[in-house]
Amino acid sequence: MWKFWILSVSLLVCAGVRADVKLPSxxxxxxxxxxxxxxxxxxxxxxxxxxxxKVLSQEQSATADDKGKWRIMLDPVASDGPVEITVSxxxxxxxxxxxxxxxxxxxxxxNMEFHLDKxxxxxxxxxxxxRPKMRLFIVKRSSSxxxxxxxxxxxxxxxxxxxxxxxxxxxxxGVQLQEKLNVPMGLIESNxxxxxxxAWTSKEDISRLSLPYEPQTSEQYLHPAQNPATRPVAAAKxxxxxxxxxxxxxxxxxxxxxxxxxxxxxxxxxxxxQYHDVLAAMITGWRHAxxxxxxxxxxxxxxxxxxxxxxxxxxxxxxxxxxxxxxxAQMVRDxxxxxxxxxxxxxxxxxxxxxxxxxxxRRLALAADKVAYGQDVVYAGxxxxxxRIDGNKAIVSFDHADGGLVAKGDTLTGFxxxxxxxxxxxxxxxxxxxTISVTADxxxxxxxxxxxxxxxxxxxxxxxxxxxAVPFRTAH
Numbered sequence: 047m048w049k050f051w052i053l054s055v056s057l058l059v060c061a062g063v064r065a066d067v068k069l070p071s072x073x074x075x076x077x078x079x080x081x082x083x084x085x086x087x088x089x090x091x092x093x094x095x096x097x098x099x100k101v102l103s104q105e106q107s108a109t110a111d112d113k114g115k116w117r118i119m120l121d122p123v124a125s126d127g128p129v130e131i132t133v134s135x136x137x138x139x140x141x142x143x144x145x146x147x148x149x150x151x152x153x154x155x156x157n158m159e160f161h162l163d164k165x166x167x168x169x170x171x172x173x174x175x176x177r178p179k180m181r182l183f184i185v186k187r188s189s190s191x192x193x194x195x196x197x198x199x200x201x202x203x204x205x206x207x208x209x210x211x212x213x214x215x216x217x218x219x220g221v222q223l224q225e226k227l228n229v230p231m232g233l234i235e236s237n238x239x240x241x242x243x244x245a246w247t248s249k250e251d252i253s254r255l256s257l258p259y260e261p262q263t264s265e266q267y268l269h270p271a272q273n274p275a276t277r278p279v280a281a282a283k284x285x286x287x288x289x290x291x292x293x294x295x296x297x298x299x300x301x302x303x304x305x306x307x308x309x310x311x312x313x314x315x316x317x318x319x320q321y322h323d324v325l326a327a328m329i330t331g332w333r334h335a336x337x338x339x340x341x342x343x344x345x346x347x348x349x350x351x352x353x354x355x356x357x358x359x360x361x362x363x364x365x366x367x368x369x370x371x372x373x374x375a376q377m378v379r380d381x382x383x384x385x386x387x388x389x390x391x392x393x394x395x396x397x398x399x400x401x402x403x404x405x406x407x408r409r410l411a412l413a414a415d416k417v418a419y420g421q422d423v424v425y426a427g428x429x430x431x432x433x434r435i436d437g438n439k440a441i442v443s444f445d446h447a448d449g450g451l452v453a454k455g456d457t458l459t460g461f462x463x464x465x466x467x468x469x470x471x472x473x474x475x476x477x478x479x480x481t482i483s484v485t486a487d488x489x490x491x492x493x494x495x496x497x498x499x500x501x502x503x504x505x506x507x508x509x510x511x512x513x514x515a516v517p518f519r520t521a522h
Contacts, residue, residue: 067091067135072298075142076201078181078232080149080302085120097135147230149303152216154310156239163210166401172206180204185236188293189284197297218407236294242313243324244287251331252287299335305342315366322373342418344385347374349393352502367501385413391514395502424448427513433520440484440492447480448509455506460498465489494520
């Protein structure tokens with residue numbers, strides 16, 4: 047009897063030690079894999095266990111390393127219909143209803159998180175949301191001190207029920223692309239309202255920056271294992287550098303995708319002067335981690351909004367929002383394959399969450415047409431090119447004028463001019479072909495011009511494709 051008992055216990059112990067082949071949640075039924083690219087698949091198993099991944103006629107194998115991790119790189123998959131992916135070792139997993147199409151990551155803070163059922167045209171959008179070839183994945187909110195291997199979420203087929211709580215910007219962006227490209231669309235939503243870009247950036251990338259604010263970016267935080275007793279405690283853990291990156295980006299790094307759309311920056315306005323460097327570090331870090339090269343990164347520039355005084359993290363003590371917008375626009379110039387979609391004319395002065403997300407999605411899709419898909423389209427509004435002084439006139443030239451500039455209204459507004467004293471005053475502006483002539487009676491010798499340089503500017507300069515001009519300031 048006792049021998050039988052020992053045998054039973056031994057079998058139970060062996061069963062407990064045995065580790066089934068497992069996949070992170072980003073791999074599951076109804077997923078979309080990126081067309082035209084190699085497809086990484088990864089997971090865990092017993093140390094030394096052989097794992098095989100099969101899709102259509104393709105079969106690839108790998109051996110779990112000394113930490114029980116394995117990774118397989120599939121060749122590009124091509125199929126017009128659903129396929130199955132089988133992952134097998136000591137056990138077998140079958141992923142069903144997998145489509146091949148375009149995959150985009152939708153990330154940022156609350157304006158990216160803003161649900162479709164709150165958008166201005168929600169009834170029309172939800173009535174048309176039955177899109178079986180669009181698939182949605184929402185990464186559940188989480189933060190972590192250290193990088194995680196998995197997140198919580200699952201792929202869902204797009205319909206009125208699943209789309210209503212999905213990112214409105216992401217949804218409208220996906221619809222635009224799907225209707226143009228006529229391919230399946232996979233959208234991964236990973237966002238968190240009220241968060242700063244530092245929280246979305248890895249510890250390694252943040253540590254390379256010199257940020258003159260907040261103890262959370264100290265060496266004790268960046269390397270807590272070295273001196274955990276002195277690590278500062280933050281009021282909100284998700285605001286700490288790398289906290290959201292670790293839990294909501296790291297688990298999906300490597301999942302093959304076309305690119306990223308990004309709507310964030312409001313919470314960085316208190317440190318706008320550093321936003322350029324932080325955002326550049328984040329973008330560069332994500333690209334390096336993904337290993338796909340300089341994938342397209344499309345940024346929504348902050349909408350117009352009248353920032354109230356004493357607004358906590360959203361307060362603008364100096365020129366926060368205009369400087370954030372400037373940093374966002376500079377990314378197009380400073381990094382490859384970056385696009386910009388403006389919201390400067392479709393915001394709400396009294397609501398930090400404007401509801402016209404359909405137009406934001408449309409403008410992002412235009413940027414994708416050019417940056418991601420190489421189409422010859424007008425994808426940007428008038429963008430400052432150069433300044434020339436002619437007597438008491440400042441002559442501003444633009445890129446993306448699209449055959450001529452357009453003023454929406456009787457007169458152009460939003461322009462200011464400054465002389466040697468550096469003090470900007472409201473200016474008169476007139477369209478002269480592809481240039482703007484800017485003057486002010488009180489400035490006889492102009493030195494600098496700026497446009498739309500306010501939290502809530504009144505902007506009415508467009509090109510003939512009805513895309514608004516990018517706010518700017520020239521060097522004094």
